Amino acid sequence: xxxxxxQTHHEIGDFEALFKYLTTTFSSGNQKGLHVFPELxxxxxxxxxxVLQKTFIDDYQAFLAxxxxxxxxxxxxxxxxxxxxxxxxxxxxxxxxxxxxxxxMYLVEPGKKIKPIYAKQLLPNYDLYEEKKYFTxxxxxxxxxFENHIIGLLICEDMWFSHLxxxxxxxxxxxxxxxxxxxxxxxxxxxxxPYHLGKFDQRVNRALEISRYLEAPFLYVNRVAAEDEILFxxxxxxxxxxxxxxxxxxxxxxxxxxxxxxxxxxxxxxLNSSANSWGNLFxxxxxxxxxxxxxxxxxxxxxxxxxLLMGISDYSLKNKITKYTIALSGGMDSSLVLALLKxxxxxxxxxxxIEAVFMPGFFSSSLSYDLSYDFCRNxxxxxxxxxxxxxxxxxxxxxxxxxxxxxKGLADENIxxxxxxxxIYARSNEANSMVLNTSNKSEIAVGYSTIxxxxxxxxxxxGDLYKSEVFELAQYINRNYNEMIPPEIISRPxxxxxxxxxxxxxxxxxxxxxxxxxxxxxxxRFSPQxxxxxxxxxxxxxxxFQLLVRSEYKRRQFCPxxxxxxxSFGFGYRVPISKKLL
Numbered sequence: 001x002x003x004x005x006x007q008t009h010h011e012i013g014d015f016e017a018l019f020k021y022l023t024t025t026f027s028s029g030n031q032k033g034l035h036v037f038p039e040l041x042x043x044x045x046x047x048x049x050x051v052l053q054k055t056f057i058d059d060y061q062a063f064l065a066x067x068x069x070x071x072x073x074x075x076x077x078x079x080x081x082x083x084x085x086x087x088x089x090x091x092x093x094x095x096x097x098x099x100x101x102x103x104x105m106y107l108v109e110p111g112k113k114i115k116p117i118y119a120k121q122l123l124p125n126y127d128l129y130e131e132k133k134y135f136t137x138x139x140x141x142x143x144x145x146f147e148n149h150i151i152g153l154l155i156c157e158d159m160w161f162s163h164l165x166x167x168x169x170x171x172x173x174x175x176x177x178x179x180x181x182x183x184x185x186x187x188x189x190x191x192x193x194p195y196h197l198g199k200f201d202q203r204v205n206r207a208l209e210i211s212r213y214l215e216a217p218f219l220y221v222n223r224v225a226a227e228d229e230i231l232f233x234x235x236x237x238x239x240x241x242x243x244x245x246x247x248x249x250x251x252x253x254x255x256x257x258x259x260x261x262x263x264x265x266x267x268x269x270x271l272n273s274s275a276n277s278w279g280n281l282f283x284x285x286x287x288x289x290x291x292x293x294x295x296x297x298x299x300x301x302x303x304x305x306x307x308l309l310m311g312i313s314d315y316s317l318k319n320k321i322t323k324y325t326i327a328l329s330g331g332m333d334s335s336l337v338l339a340l341l342k343x344x345x346x347x348x349x350x351x352x353x354i355e356a357v358f359m360p361g362f363f364s365s366s367l368s369y370d371l372s373y374d375f376c377r378n379x380x381x382x383x384x385x386x387x388x389x390x391x392x393x394x395x396x397x398x399x400x401x402x403x404x405x406x407x408k409g410l411a412d413e414n415i416x417x418x419x420x421x422x423x424i425y426a427r428s429n430e431a432n433s434m435v436l437n438t439s440n441k442s443e444i445a446v447g448y449s450t451i452x453x454x455x456x457x458x459x460x461x462x463g464d465l466y467k468s469e470v471f472e473l474a475q476y477i478n479r480n481y482n483e484m485i486p487p488e489i490i491s492r493p494x495x496x497x498x499x500x501x502x503x504x505x506x507x508x509x510x511x512x513x514x515x516x517x518x519x520x521x522x523x524x525r526f527s528p529q530x531x532x533x534x535x536x537x538x539x540x541x542x543x544x545f546q547l548l549v550r551s552e553y554k555r556r557q558f559c560p561x562x563x564x565x566x567x568s569f570g571f572g573y574r575v576p577i578s579k580k581l582l
Contacts, residue, residue, distance in 0.1 A: 001147045001260040002033025007236045009224045009253035011318055012044030015063035032079030034146055038190055038223040039156050042087030045192035051101055051134050068113045075110045082146050083108035086190045089116045100136045105153055118142035120155035121169045128572035141176040149185040156191040159206060170210055184216040192223040195233035196566045197300060211241040212268040217261050224253055226314030229560035229570050231307055241265045251310040284523040286516060290534050293516045301476035304564055308461055309344045311562035315459050317350060323433035327424045328356040330368030334438040335489045336474050337461050342379045356383045357427060359420045361392055363497045371486050388419045413498035417453025434458050437559050442467040444569055445518045447551030455558055463561030464568045466515040509540045517544050523567040553577045
């Protein structure tokens with residue numbers, strides 16, 4: 001039996017492109033074997049309230065009708081062929097409103113109408129998932145017979161063990177096979193599995209575990225795309241119980257074809273679910289004593305760059321953006337964002353224009369301009385200097401005249417940031433360009449990102465990287481991209497340059513102390529008391545916790561953050577703004 005994995009890259013709701021892909025791919029009649037497509041291939045994912053909107057439903061139903069007509073009358077094949085693809089199955093009431101929506105696997109065969117043959121049983125309802133809000137869970141075991149082979153069917157979450165779910169579809173599949181005296185020849189899992197760093201190894205380990213338990217090869221097809229902040233990395237694969245037989249590319253569409261491999265074991269009589277459970281998907285890079293955030297390896301840095309570039313590229317393509325405007329300060333964060341844009345441009349993924357704007361104030365150092373100038377000259381990006389000091393002075397005067405008091409302290413610092421935000425968006429409007437946000441996860445966590453100032457931008461590139469990781473990624477880029485970023489940008493002490501001789505360390509703990517505290521609170525859900533018992537400084541822990549809790553109102557208004565970690569701000573992190581500070 002020939003296996004064909006379609007790791008596709010399509011925009012949500014682009015039914016025309018999907019229909020063209022299918023009719024073009026299968027126009028020759030020589031595409032034999034089993035063809036497998038990702039979860040919700042026919043719609044895209046995540047859909048959220050789009051699944052309830054009548055325009056989407058009507059268009060999707062028309063697409064299914066066209067697809068069914070094509071399959072039954074135009075889809076020809078000289079060889080035995082079957083297509084397994086993810087989609088939605090609706091049931092409607094007398095008023096045409098959906099009463100049941102299932103996340104299903106459709107079967108498409110030449111000369112036959114398409115039909116759903118399996119509905120996803122485990123509906124994730126944690127972190128960024130909320131499938132129970134929209135979908136009805138399936139109840140039947142997935143078994144499909146093709147070319148005298150018995151194929152077990154799973155959809156994404158169905159492969160993961162979790163105490164959150166009352167059943168285990170893998171155990172259910174095993175029981176059904178034994179009851180019917182059948183042997184499974186292949187397990188197929190179609191997925192739309194969001195990316196985070198390290199997740200691929202977890203998928204493979206779980207697939208190997210299931211493969212050995214069911215004594216059958218395991219085929220995994222994953223979606224690839226960036227949908228606002230959520231990334232799907234692809235990396236589809238097949239395992240034979242012992243090895244990864246084939247693996248698709250990461251962060252790009254791919255197609256794999258191979259003969260059904262033999263299961264080579266080893267066989268196991270039990271499913272060690274606790275070792276590869278849902279809970280372990282939220283692993284962290286903290287040391288065991290939570291005191292140190294473990295350094296990024298070179299392979300992880302390369303993966304992060306690929307992930308962030310796909311996030312920027314897809315967002316731009318889907319929103320028809322070709323120009324970027326970066327507020328360059330001479331500091332680490334904005335320099336890293338500009339470096340990533342330069343790498344993206346050099347890869348020639350999409351035509352693009354980049355410009356940088358330096359906006360000095362009263363407290364901006366000449367070194368900041370010199371470093372920004374050298375950086376832009378080295379990478380061939382136009383730099384424009386647009387001072388804010390004169391506007392700042394006028395605002396100070398106007399404020400004093402109106403309120404009969406001087407603008408000073410935090411108010412004076414924040415107005416500088418907000419002036420820069422207003423001016424960079426004035427340029428964005430005039431140039432029809434997109435502003436990328438340059439705040440990092442450490443700053444966003446503790447509110448060190450001025451609302452309507454540093455927080456401006458259509459998309460946050462670094463919002464899931466702690467400040468210490470920003471430095472690591474910059475150092476990796478310089479080692480591998482001809483020292484693109486001026487080394488002094490990396491080595492100089494971080495500063496917002498909003499007051500005389502300001503440094504971040506005056507307001508926050510050093511980042512090598514701050515970042516482990518934040519990661520423990522966010523990913524491991526540790527309380528301040530837990531961290532104090534672990535040996536962290538009590539005053540620092542309590543200060544960080546208060547800043548984290550009190551900054552929620554800023555994060556609520558923040559732009560989408562490209563998600564590269566298991567636990568990230570944004571869609572998967574929702575807490576009330578108004579609450580008692582514990």
